[in-house]
Amino acid sequence: MDVNAEPQPHKGEPHSRNTGQKLNWLRAGVLGANDGIVSTAGVVIGVAGATPHNVTAIATAGIAALVAGAFSMAGGEYVSVSTQRDTEKALIAQEKWELETMPEQEREELADLYRQRGLSDHLSHQVADELMAKDALAAHAEIELGIDPDNYTNPWAAAGSSFVSFTLGALIPLVMILLPVGVHRVWIAAAAVVLGLFLTGWISATLGGAARGRAVIRNVVMGSATMVATYLIGLAFGTAVA
DSSP: OTSOOOOOOOOOOOTTTTTHHHHHHHHHHHHHHHHHHHHHHHHHHHHHHHHOOOOOHHHHHHHHHHHHHHHHHHHHHHHHHHHHHHHHHHHHHHHHHHHHHHHHHHHHHHHHHHHHOOHHHHHHEEEHEEEEEEHHHHIIIIIIIIIOOOOOOHHHHHHHHHHHHHHHHHHHHHHHHHHGGGHHHHHHHHHHHHHHHHHHHHHHHHHHHEEEEEEEEHHHHHHHHHHHHHHHHHHHHHHHHH
């Protein structure tokens, strides 16, 4: 073994500073797809329960649910992340002011944060001095605020991710229920939805390090309950109108 060789990252181990943020966006995308599947399935299966042979009504309701849901998800994510970004910028501006006006107090604060993480008093001051000499703002922002001042959260990326993921999820029940299979359209759409929910539950649990079986069961049961409820409502409404 070459002791002078550059240390290499462990295989499969993430070393990017933005790994946590990327995983959060990925989880948000999976959850957006899950919302698209469940909400659109509820609408189209409910309408199919009321008017099983009116493909135009089912398609119209499904497309409306997809468009409204996708824009709602994107808009909500944009507003939420924009607020987060504004907060991050305000915190960084405050930190800049503190570093300019009270550098010694900030040095002690940074050293104290490292002491709280288990470093000795001497080493914590040494680490604080070296980090502040290199990039004082980045050093404080990372350990004190959990913010990368060179990489603020992007509201447009969040909105786009939510819009696309919701749309892709919503297309599963919408496309399946419009297949020319007659009276079997509801069962085929429901089966596709259950499969989609199985996958989103599995992926979200994997990304979050949670128990996959429990997440999948929870996801499938809630989605199935939604479809059953809306189908029964549609069936009751269709019977009443007839």
